[in-house]
Amino acid sequence: MVLSRNRITNFINQLGNDSISALHNISSIKSFKKGDYLLREGQICKCSFFIEAGVARKFYPNEGKEITTQLFFEQDLAISFESYALQTTSKESIQALTDISVTVMDYLEFQEAKRAYPKLAELDILLIEHYTIWLEERMFHFHTLDAKERYLLLLQNQPHYIKKIPLTILASFLGISLETLSRIRAKI
Amino acid sequence: MVLSRNRITNFINQLGNDSISALHNISSIKSFKKGDYLLREGQICKCSFFIEAGVARKFYPNEGKEITTQLFFEQDLAISFESYALQTTSKESIQALTDISVTVMDYLEFQEAKRAYPKLAELDILLIEHYTIWLEERMFHFHTLDAKERYLLLLQNQPHYIKKIPLTILASFLGISLETLSRIRAKI
DNA sequence: CGAGGCCTTGACCGCGGTCAATGCCCGTGG
């Protein structure tokens, strides 16, 4: 994870000014209040959201409950991947968990920019690879760690944010019930 | 899944001859015997394997057992993703489950080809997206389906191959013990 | 014919889920 993240920052640092300004031209900053939706289930994910400050989550409904599939912290790129890539309706919603500010970039404009600046297509690949590696790691953890170990790992990676996120959301992200998570916490 | 697969075939069909022949120039056909390794844990995944015929799997060792993370059928692209993308040592191995023939393409040569033919960079994105969407779907199934439902889904998608794959491998791919899978089968 | 792989079946158990009661915190209105 760290490696693929570094690859991205290094790549951006050595991008030419033309590529950079192309990105700026199609970006804008927006703010959302806690609880606001950046994307609703059923819509098409027509833009990407780069989190500048705050926390958000991605989730989908299942049997009356919400399953949280991803937590977004600062410097994360928030999209509903399949919906964004295929431009189809999204099964997932994206919601602000705190007041947040994000850099929004339009899907179509980014596609055009990639054609004009091949470096941006390379960047796109790095970003997708980063998400894919994260996903593989997540699968890996589900197979090899039990509930408590997964929680401790999350705590370790995001120590100060975790306390602010409702237990219900954390639990569904970890793939366990909120009662189980509460019991795990009770035992330190 | 079907959608993202079609996107790829459509894209390839409308590729120019120059891109196509660039691909051919860096590809070669190889055969492997049942049980052979296409990639061993600890090596760097320096090429991709497009399965022309036969079945293969990807797995990693965990606590004395092997966890199978992916089954490759005809027309699938077999790589150890993180190792391939970052060119780091692989945690996973890739192994032929039957005699297979594959089209091998070198990583570095493909990287060069992408620079020369931007269309190939686009193709690369489609291929990665396909894998990522598959992975998301796999996570989704682990969260929403129980052991039996996951097995039935696999049966449905790959009806004729499943019978030839050892139970142990299928079970670990489904994230269950071989005993449980055996019991599921017994109850039809 | 015997040995080793692979699969099946049984007995048992524990992790984590569900259901339900209770507690706690906080915002709102009387």
Place this chain on the structure above:
DNA sequence: CCACGGGCATTGACCGCGGTCAAGGCCTCG
């Protein structure tokens, strides 16, 4: 300012899915 209500967290009782351990069956191939 206090009382009430709602949302969220805690805790207990119970249970079932699926794991582990172990014994036995069945091919296949040397």
